[in-house]
Amino acid sequence: MQEIKGNDYLLKTTNLVKKYKEYQAVNEVSMTINKGDIYGFIGRNGAGKTTFIRLVTRLIEKSSGTLAYNSKKNMKMGAVIEGPACYPYLSARDNLKYYAIQKNIKNKKRVDEVLEFVGLDQVDGKKLFKDYSLGMKQRLGIGLAILEQPEFLILDEPINGLDPQGIVEIREIIHRLNKEYGTTILISSHILTELSLVASRYGIINEGKLIKELTKDELEDECGQYIVLASSDNQQAKKILSDSQFNVESNGTELYIKTEKNQMEKVAQLLFKQGIYPTNYYYKEENLEEYYLNLIAGGV
Ligand SMILES: Nc1ncnc2c1ncn2[C@@H]1O[C@H](COP(=O)(O)OP(=O)(O)OP(=O)(O)O)[C@@H](O)[C@H]1O
Numbered sequence: 001m002q003e004i005k006g007n008d009y010l011l012k013t014t015n016l017v018k019k020y021k022e023y024q025a026v027n028e029v030s031m032t033i034n035k036g037d038i039y040g041f042i043g044r045n046g047a048g049k050t051t052f053i054r055l056v057t058r059l060i061e062k063s064s065g066t067l068a069y070n071s072k073k074n075m076k077m078g079a080v081i082e083g084p085a086c087y088p089y090l091s092a093r094d095n096l097k098y099y100a101i102q103k104n105i106k107n108k109k110r111v112d113e114v115l116e117f118v119g120l121d122q123v124d125g126k127k128l129f130k131d132y133s134l135g136m137k138q139r140l141g142i143g144l145a146i147l148e149q150p151e152f153l154i155l156d157e158p159i160n161g162l163d164p165q166g167i168v169e170i171r172e173i174i175h176r177l178n179k180e181y182g183t184t185i186l187i188s189s190h191i192l193t194e195l196s197l198v199a200s201r202y203g204i205i206n207e208g209k210l211i212k213e214l215t216k217d218e219l220e221d222e223c224g225q226y227i228v229l230a231s232s233d234n235q236q237a238k239k240i241l242s243d244s245q246f247n248v249e250s251n252g253t254e255l256y257i258k259t260e261k262n263q264m265e266k267v268a269q270l271l272f273k274q275g276i277y278p279t280n281y282y283y284k285e286e287n288l289e290e291y292y293l294n295l296i297a298g299g300v
Pocket residue numbers: 020025043044045046047048049050051052
């Protein structure tokens with residue numbers, strides 16, 4: 001686990017609980033989000049992601065535990081929770097202008113800056129929010145959330161239902177916000193492969209409990225790397241490889257040899273010498289999705 005130095009964290013929760021009657025939607029979650037993180041918050045439907053996000057944005061009251069921000073008294077926070085909250089009969093510009101007035105934003109150029117930042121500056125000004133594509137709606141939602149240049153941005157399932165192009169656009173916005181403005185971002189999703197392209201740290205929640213927190217590097221280390229082998233005699237192959245100190249598991253039809261890619265030749269030679277011939281032989285690196293499914297199943 002990455003060491004958290006004194007003041008590096010932005011948000012720290014300790015044993016945070018949200019109960020609905022006897023049901024613990026968030027169950028003793030101790031999470032740390034560091035300044036500058038793009039924190040990928042992973043969990044399947046009903047795992048407790050939105051409830052946790054509503055707690056940290058103080059939309060709902062916690063039942064117990066602590067929640068601490070390490071920032072100035074009035075830290076600016078922006079959020080898009082359960083879809084963008086925009087006026088359907090206003091254009092992007094008018095939606096932004098309306099929020100700018102509400103939030104008392106004096107900088108007259110800010111609306112144009114945001115429109116450009118989220119790629120909506122070229123959209124026909126007569127087009128209303130209700131007629132936007134889902135991707136445009138999400139981008140405007142993010143635009144509203146960043147109007148005040150928040151230190152912390154929370155995006156709840158921002159890529160749900162988007163087409164590949166829409167996903168790429170949101171990903172670019174997230175990267176730019178983090179790199180150019182140093183915005184700390186919490187992004188929840190169950191589209192794990194997509195999350196793995198943006199997140200620098202991960203928290204995995206299941207049935208209300210945070211079951212794992214890890215950095216991108218730690219995830220790469222923990223994701224399994226193995227040779228997959230089917231052969232003329234799997235049982236004998238397993239014995240030969242185990243005798244040579246390889247860590248081998250079998251699923252009945254294939255062997256999984258936990259080792260590095262550069263061992264492929266050695267493994268093949270060991271088997272050939274004993275007259276065993278592969279019928280299928282390849283190297284596999286487990287991705288975030290497979291790691292997560294294994295973790296949820298208690299397999300890691
Ligand atoms: N206001 C509420 N009253 C009672 N139960 C609730 C309430 N809000 C959420 N829950 C329950 O808490 C659990 C967690 O819900 P939550 O919406 O946080 O999950 P989620 O991970 O965001 O899922 P999804 O991806 O489907 O939005 C669910 O079982 C849900 O039914």
